[in-house]
Amino acid sequence: MRKVILTTGGTGGHIYPALAVARELKKRGVEPIFVGTSHRMEKDMIPQEGYKFIGLDVKPLKNIASIFKMLKSIIKAIGIVRKEKPDAILGFGNYISVPAILAGIILRKKIYLQEQNANLGFANKLFYRLSKMSFLAFEKTYDDLPIKYHKKLKVTGNPLRSEVYMVNRKIERERLKIEDDEKVLLITGGSLGSKSINDAILSKWERTLAEKKIRIYWATGKNHFETINQNLNKYKPNDVIKPYFSNMPSIMAVSDLVVCRAGALTISELIAMEKPSILIPYQSIKVGQYENAKILEETGASYIYKNSEAEIAIERAMDLIKDDIELAKIRARIKVLKKDRAAEKIVKAMDIWGRK
Structure with a gap:
């Protein structure tokens, strides 16, 4: 069975689009696996929707302690990707997606990104050059990125709840x-x-x-x-x-x-x-x-x-x-x-x- 890791969390603005994509993947016989934090709303919300969820102890990079947590989360994410062997990893932005996306890059997995806002957020700015494709909500996002990467962009709109x-x-x-x-x-x-x-x-x-x-x-x-x-x-x-x-x-x-x-x-x-x-x-x-x-x-x-x-x-x-x-x-x-x-x-x- 095909698998896709969806990495998301923190707020409904990041989680709802991921859930919409998960429903579409499931409809097509693909198993969605979610990777998020172990302490924010996704840890309850995603299992309630019936999907496999793996939590990481990752926090915004504000001090030495959070940097160590990020490094430990990246190592754990590498283990998750090795074990699950996904066909692709799809990130929905913000710092929560960084460990799984980096793990995918290290293990040479297909990386995809989805940006909900008009301007790219921190994590998607970090990785769009290395992604196979970035899915955009709005045409305006093209203006922020070098022309040579436009072939890696696709405007789809935001995935919304049914x-x-x-x-x-x-x-x-x-x-x-x-x-x-x-x-x-x-x-x-x-x-x-x-x-x-x-x-x-x-x-x-x-x-x-x-x-x-x-x-x-x-x-x-x-x-x-x-x-x-x-x-x-x-x-x-x-x-x-x-x-x-x-x-x-x-x-x-x-x-x-x-x-x-x-x-x-x-x-x-x-x-x-x-x-x-x-x-x-x-x-x-x-x-x-x-x-x-x-x-x-x-x-x-x-x-x-x-x-x-x-x-x-x-x-x-x-x-x-x-x-x-x-x-x-x-x-x-x-x-x-x-x-x-x-x-x-x-x-x-x-x-x-x-x-x-």
Whole structure:
């Protein structure tokens, strides 16, 4: 049986694309084996999905102790690759993928990379020259890399969870009892939440109460929910305020407008569902959300605001959601960015399909 090692972890943004590819590999009779950390969310999340998982004690390279952990993890990864004998290794970025990718290079395995963001992250920058192919989410990434390596790049879009493609807007609106003349505004700062976005909504809450035909789905983030709940003394019966929506694809499907951060998978889901958005990127340069957001803005498919402009962003959202003509124009512009069946394209492009 063919095997592919998928090395990923740390955040859902790295793990969900890997799981999407794993499902596609399994469908084609290939065994996916995951290598990640022994102490972050992948150690629970991946076995729950029914896949073999091997954990390494690897941490970001910040001090001498973490460097020793990385070296020990590389040695352990070499043993894993020798034992499993994979047909290829596919890395999904960040420091967690370094040991398995390096082990694959040392043992002369076929190396593939997947980049979720507009700009290459640290690990993928380190290894793209040595990979057989790097799968990109966005065309823009070509601009950052020397032309001589472009033949090793393929734009597939981000592999997304199957629910994103399967969910039906009309069915979900009926299930949630959303009226035909009712608009839905989704506001989310991600699973941990965003204080600047949450504070902005609180400051404009009186206006949201006055908009009887706008239903708000607000994901506060688990760290902020209790405080916000205590500060809200009234809200419309149809508004839904939770720490996080486990059925986020369904909520996004029924939404007319989304106010959110600009993580790579969020951008890809907005594109896949053709959702108008107002983006407030997380401002750390390392995370790269501003560059992700620019992809939508430059196509006329979104509006970008800084953290310090979050209140203006909420005001803009309350106006834009009532402008049916502008929303229709935005949805039309998004279509040019769509890249469907990313997981399928990645698996097909991997050179593992010859005779065993």
